[in-house]
Every structure is written in C-alpha cells, then in structure tokens.
Amino acid sequence: MERHHDDVIRTVQDRDVRFIRLWFCDVVGTLKSVAISPADLETAFTEGIGIDGSAIEGLTRSYESDMLLRPDPATFQTLPWRGEVSGTGRMMCDVLTPDGDPASSDPRRVLREVMGRAEAQGLEYFTHPEIEFYLFDEPWKQGRPLRPIDSAGYFDHVHHAGGQDFRRTVISYLESMNIQVEYSHHENGPGQNEIDLRYADALTTADNILTFRTVVKEVALSMGQVASFMPKPMFDRPGNGMHTHLSLFSHGKNVFHEPGAEYGLSRTARQFIAGLLRHASEYAVLTNQFVNSYKRIWGAQEAPSFICWGHNNRSALVRVPFHKPTKTTSSRVEFRGLDSAANPYLAFAALLGAGMKGIEEEYELPEGAEDTVWELTDRERRAMGIEPLPTDLFRALESFEESELMAEILGEQVFEYILRNKHDEWHTYRSQVTGVELETTFGRI
Structure with missing residues (x-):
C-alpha cells in the first residue's frame, strides 16, 4: 500500500527521527541532498522546500534560480548507517517550479513522463539491474596505482573477510530500506563486485540505484575502503x-512473451528490440555518458561494442536470455550497454523511448548474431549489417545532437544541457597531455 504523507509524519514521530534528507539528482546523476527537521515535514509535503536551482548542474538557468523540492512519501526510509536512535530518514523528491509545475530539467520527471506515455497504451515498464563496482584500499592519488582490495576473479569465494562482509552489510542495509536484492558475487576484476536488484518499475529502480550507490560508498568508507562506479578505472x-533486464507488462501479463514463438519472444518484444538497436547510437551519450565510458565499451573485456542482438549471446548489445516456457514472466531482454555511472532516470527513459518507437513504427528486427561478435572481422560484420557503437564521446554526441527522438524524450532544456556539458567534457579531455603520450613521444622527437 502506498504510503501517505501523514504516515511518514507519524513514523518520524514514533521512531524519533531527528533529520529528514530530501534527495534528488542533477542531470549528470549526482545525488543532491537537503536536510530538514521534522517540524518542516508538513510544509515540505504541501508547499515544497525552496532551493537555488542555478547552483545545480543543468537544473535551471540562472535567471530561473528558484525551485522547489517536493518529497515523494512512498520513498521514505530511515538510513540504517545513521543508527536507530535519533535517526535520519530520506525521501526522493520531485523538482518543481515556483508555480508547482514539474521542472523540465528534473531527470525524475523525464522518466515519469516517458513511462506515462507507455502507460497510456496500457504498458508498465519494469527493469532489473546488475550493478558492478570496484573496491580499493585507498583513494586514487596522481602518480600512484590503484590498489584493489583483493586479486580474486569471477564468482571466486574470497577467503579473507573484506569483500564478503562488505556485500553482506550492503545487502542488509538495502533490505532494511525495502530494496530487494536478488544476487551478489565477486566479478571478473580484482576487487570488483556485483549486486543485482530485483525487478521493479523503472522509476522505483532508478530511485533504488541512487540509494544503492550511496549505501555502497557509505559502507566502503566505514570499512576503510573506497568504492568506485567509474566505467573503466583500470585500463587492463x-x-x-x-546490464539491465527490461520487460513490458499489460494488466499483469508479460507482453514480451508468446508461447511457441522463437525464444518465446512476441512480435511486440521483437519490435522493442529493433527500436533499441536502431537508436543505439543516438542514446549512447545517456547510457554511456563519460569520456571514460567508451574505454569500457572498446576495452576488449566483454563489454558490447557492436549494435546487434542475439539469443544468450553475451557479445551482443541486446541479449535474449533463456526463458522458462512454463514461466511467462521470464521473457525479457537484457541491455548490456549501460555502465554503472549512468544517470538511471535518463538512461531508462531513453531505452523505453527507443523501444516504444520500435513498437509504434513496427520496426523489423534484423537477424540475430549467433557468433561471438568480437571475433568476427570488420568485413564479416559489415556483411551481417552489424554497425559499431560510437567509439568515443564526441561521436556519441554527434549522433545524439541529430536525434529528434532524444530531444523529444528529454525535452529541450535537458537535451541542450547535455550537449553543452558533454562538449565541455570532451574539450577538456582532448586538451590534456597524458602520461602515455609523454612516455611514447617525449624522448623520440
């Protein structure tokens, strides 16, 4: 049952919660927070809490600085690392204009509106993310290599307690905040871990991802470690x-499932996948938003580099996992291009928008790739009609800038801000002289 704001006020009183943190994020996806006292809760729910939006990345223009935060009572939870006595609560917030209208720059608004358009067609959008991150012994410092907390690999059982205790604590905190976890394990890289959240509607999932990142970083600090969601922190x-599993439901029925169809995929699912593929270069700047993101994509360590789909093919951008014929809810598609540093609201909005475009325009799904795409030659990929993803942020921006679909999904203000922000990032990166350049060139010329 959805929590009403009166229930939140009562819970705060019963649990002696002394502070309530109002959480929201900027366009890049950085978590922002304002603390209020219980005495201000009623005002927050009915009128909103004023902030200076001009100081937040992309939130508003300087001459429209006044904004309001209105907390969503359904998201109230206490922060477990702040203790049970005189504790701290948190709520996710919607950002509003002074007139009380949804702010066009609020990433949460972007996702809600795209989901609303799907809901108008009777479709509910569900997501299930598998989130990877690294744990290091100490913060990064220039000139000093990163030191992962272990040297283990995929699914390894690490005998010293660091990683196991870490995941156990994180999961305990998440579940105390009503964020359900499905799996957790050590990943391929040294010090790399993965925790998978259970299926939820996409807006809830995006809220949960922001909370997840915060919990992971808080637990790491408490254990003398440093957590990083950077797409590619170590070159080798x-x-x-x-990786995020996507599905659409209508009146409790999985519309991606069709009994007897190849891989159990309905025509709707095939059109949705076709939309993901056709617009992949256009939304890449949202699923992979940093210069560093493209070092993951093209880093030759199992990240998808080419725009194709396949059944249980882990080299494909979109994978159709094995489904259980007797369990119709298991039919889904797995999008493997997302990195852990994406703004989940904007990324999920772009994926839904692209997939819905495929359904509305009845896109035809090309042949699936059964071979490991990385091992094919360029000529073989061209013959199969398989195009590469953008090789860097600049090329991703070129495709994004020309996309009418992305401008429609995001709205003018968010679309224009991303263009400015990411062009600035690319210019800063391009103007740097790196250590690799000095090592390979300085003494030669």
Whole structure:
C-alpha cells in the first residue's frame, strides 16, 4: 500500500527521527541532498522546500534560480548507517517550479513522463539491474596505482573477510530500506563486485540505484575502503557495467512473451528490440555518458561494442536470455550497454523511448548474431549489417545532437544541457597531455 504523507509524519514521530534528507539528482546523476527537521515535514509535503536551482548542474538557468523540492512519501526510509536512535530518514523528491509545475530539467520527471506515455497504451515498464563496482584500499592519488582490495576473479569465494562482509552489510542495509536484492558475487576484476536488484518499475529502480550507490560508498568508507562506479578505472581490467533486464507488462501479463514463438519472444518484444538497436547510437551519450565510458565499451573485456542482438549471446548489445516456457514472466531482454555511472532516470527513459518507437513504427528486427561478435572481422560484420557503437564521446554526441527522438524524450532544456556539458567534457579531455603520450613521444622527437 502506498504510503501517505501523514504516515511518514507519524513514523518520524514514533521512531524519533531527528533529520529528514530530501534527495534528488542533477542531470549528470549526482545525488543532491537537503536536510530538514521534522517540524518542516508538513510544509515540505504541501508547499515544497525552496532551493537555488542555478547552483545545480543543468537544473535551471540562472535567471530561473528558484525551485522547489517536493518529497515523494512512498520513498521514505530511515538510513540504517545513521543508527536507530535519533535517526535520519530520506525521501526522493520531485523538482518543481515556483508555480508547482514539474521542472523540465528534473531527470525524475523525464522518466515519469516517458513511462506515462507507455502507460497510456496500457504498458508498465519494469527493469532489473546488475550493478558492478570496484573496491580499493585507498583513494586514487596522481602518480600512484590503484590498489584493489583483493586479486580474486569471477564468482571466486574470497577467503579473507573484506569483500564478503562488505556485500553482506550492503545487502542488509538495502533490505532494511525495502530494496530487494536478488544476487551478489565477486566479478571478473580484482576487487570488483556485483549486486543485482530485483525487478521493479523503472522509476522505483532508478530511485533504488541512487540509494544503492550511496549505501555502497557509505559502507566502503566505514570499512576503510573506497568504492568506485567509474566505467573503466583500470585500463587492463574489466569495466563496471550495469546490464539491465527490461520487460513490458499489460494488466499483469508479460507482453514480451508468446508461447511457441522463437525464444518465446512476441512480435511486440521483437519490435522493442529493433527500436533499441536502431537508436543505439543516438542514446549512447545517456547510457554511456563519460569520456571514460567508451574505454569500457572498446576495452576488449566483454563489454558490447557492436549494435546487434542475439539469443544468450553475451557479445551482443541486446541479449535474449533463456526463458522458462512454463514461466511467462521470464521473457525479457537484457541491455548490456549501460555502465554503472549512468544517470538511471535518463538512461531508462531513453531505452523505453527507443523501444516504444520500435513498437509504434513496427520496426523489423534484423537477424540475430549467433557468433561471438568480437571475433568476427570488420568485413564479416559489415556483411551481417552489424554497425559499431560510437567509439568515443564526441561521436556519441554527434549522433545524439541529430536525434529528434532524444530531444523529444528529454525535452529541450535537458537535451541542450547535455550537449553543452558533454562538449565541455570532451574539450577538456582532448586538451590534456597524458602520461602515455609523454612516455611514447617525449624522448623520440
């Protein structure tokens, strides 16, 4: 049952919660927080709490600085690392204009509106992310290599307690906040871990991912470790992906499932996948938003580099996992391009928008790739009609800038801000002189 704001006020009183943190995020996906006292809760729910939006990345223009935060009572939870006595609660917030209208720049608003358009067609959008991150012994410092907390690999049982105790504590905190975890294990890289969240509607999942990142970083600090969701923190090790399973339901029925069809996939599912593929280059700047993201994609450690789909093919951008014929809810598609540093609201909105475009326009799904795509030659890939993903942020921006679909999904203000912000990032990166350049060139010329 959805929690009403009166229930939140009562819970705060009963649990002696002394502070309530109002959480929201900027366009890049960085978590922002404002603390209020219980005495201000009623005002927060009915009127909103004023903030200076001009100081937040992409939230508003300087001449429209006044914004309001209105907390969503359904998201209230206490923060377990703050203790049970005189504790701290948190709620996710919607960002509003002074008139009380949804702010066009609020990433949560972007996702809610795209989901609303799907709901108008009777479709509910569910997501299930597999979130990877690294744990290091100490913060990064220039000139000093990163030191992962272990040297273990995929699914390894690490005998010293660090990683296991870490995951146990994180999962305990998440579940106390009503965020359900499905699996957790050590990943391929040294010090790399994965924790998978259970299926939820996409808005809840995006809220949960912001909370997840915070919990992981808080637990790491408490254990004298440092957590990083950077897409590619070490050049010779796997990057941090966030493979995400997507499905659409209508009146409790999985519309991706069709009994007897190849792989159990309905025509709707095939059109949805076709939309993901056709617009992949256009939304890449949202699923892979940093210069560093493309070092993961093209880093030759199992990240998808080419725009194709396949049945149980882990080299494909979109994978159709094995489904259980007797369990119709198991039919889904897995998008493998996302990295752990994406803004989940914008990334999930783009994936839904692209998939819905495929359904609405009745896109035809090309042949699936059964071979390991990385091992094919360029000529073989061209013959199969398999195009590469953008090789860097600049090329991703070129495709994004020309995309009418992305401008429609995001709205003008978010679309324009991303263009400015990411062009600035690319310019800063391009102007740097790196250590590799000095090592390979300085003494030669």
